[in-house]
Amino acid sequence: xxxxxxxxxxxxxxxxxxxxxxxxxxxxxxxxxxxxxxxxxxxxxxxxxxxxxxxxxxxxxxxxxxxxxxxxxxxxxxxxxxxxxxxxxxxxxxxxxxxxxxxxxxxxxxxxxxxxxxxxxxxxxxxxxxxxxxxxxxxxxxxxxxxxxxxxxxxxxxxxxxxxxxxxxxxxxxxxxxxxxxxxxxxxxxxxxxxxxxxxxxxxxxxxxxxxxxxxxxxxxxxxxxxxxxxxxxxxxxxxxxxxxxxxxxxxxxxxxxxxxxxxxxxxxxxxxxxxxxxxxxxxxxxxxxxxxxxxxxxxxxxxxxxxxxxxxxxxxxxxxxxxxxxxxxxxxxxxxxxxxxxxxxxxxxxxx
Numbered sequence: 001x002x003x004x005x006x007x008x009x010x011x012x013x014x015x016x017x018x019x020x021x022x023x024x025x026x027x028x029x030x031x032x033x034x035x036x037x038x039x040x041x042x043x044x045x046x047x048x049x050x051x052x053x054x055x056x057x058x059x060x061x062x063x064x065x066x067x068x069x070x071x072x073x074x075x076x077x078x079x080x081x082x083x084x085x086x087x088x089x090x091x092x093x094x095x096x097x098x099x100x101x102x103x104x105x106x107x108x109x110x111x112x113x114x115x116x117x118x119x120x121x122x123x124x125x126x127x128x129x130x131x132x133x134x135x136x137x138x139x140x141x142x143x144x145x146x147x148x149x150x151x152x153x154x155x156x157x158x159x160x161x162x163x164x165x166x167x168x169x170x171x172x173x174x175x176x177x178x179x180x181x182x183x184x185x186x187x188x189x190x191x192x193x194x195x196x197x198x199x200x201x202x203x204x205x206x207x208x209x210x211x212x213x214x215x216x217x218x219x220x221x222x223x224x225x226x227x228x229x230x231x232x233x234x235x236x237x238x239x240x241x242x243x244x245x246x247x248x249x250x251x252x253x254x255x256x257x258x259x260x261x262x263x264x265x266x267x268x269x270x271x272x273x274x275x276x277x278x279x280x281x282x283x284x285x286x287x288x289x290x291x292x293x294x295x296x297x298x299x300x301x302x303x304x305x306x307x308x309x310x311x312x313x314x315x316x317x318x319x320x321x322x323x324x325x326x327x328x329x330x331x332x333x334x335x336x337x338x339x340x341x342x343x344x345x346x347x348x349x350x351x352x353x
Contacts, residue, residue, distance in 0.1 A: 004041045004287050011047035014055045034059040039215055062215050068277050069192055070207020090333035091226040100154040104228045108165050110246035112144045115172045136175035143168040154228060180259055193275030200269055200276045201286055205251030208290050212322050213244045220326035247322060254289050294319035
């Protein structure tokens, strides 16, 4: 599980092998075994003891600090390197090989495929909007088909890939904008600060995913700062921005259904200079929803059978698939064969739309 500390003044202490959480204005203390926690997210000002930090580190639990937009700005992690440096060496040369192109294309194709699948489900549930949604989706599928023909080296094709991805994204968000309630207009993507309530919630949902992707990279021995699609830049977690692409649909779906299901409230948002951000009530509602989705059990490929060539599956939590994807990338960089790890879109879309 992920422990999210989102209330100002909360204290996190240690008692033997358990964390003690005390929230202001609430009676009693919550005790949680360290063995049950994968990560701790600090989203507000809290009291954190050194003994709690030690317990987290000994149990391989990272403590991630996020800002008001949900974007990680610091992380407490063990000081030991958890893998061979060979993986990071291979990251550096991947852009000059066909492996780098294959990995990058896989991320973008899965991202666009997930968006397309989501639009099809929205169309099926909204007869009055069906024609408009399917028209937008047809354009997205055409762009996806163009990606199939991309070949060569990643350094040569990076601009083409990101250009097609960008056009598909604009079509996708333009379509979603038409489905928003009239009291919450949405006119394209905006980031920091968000120009509207939809972008404020969407940005925070992406922040939740950034934290999980970065943690998965570290555990797999990947350097979060060495990307493939997103080029290197000072203090830029380029690989995190790459690897999040097929998983953005989790945040997009949660956000869209908050608005189309009319579950958003005015108190979820507050004005800031130049835009809008999620208020504490909105963050709590979104984080709860995101964690419910990430803890959902999905069917996942584990290995190929030797006799029939088929695939064996098992059910794991959706959040764990992010970790598997990171390990799969590390294995490919080391020249090892591995199963395709990104969960199929259909597995994400069997609840309400």
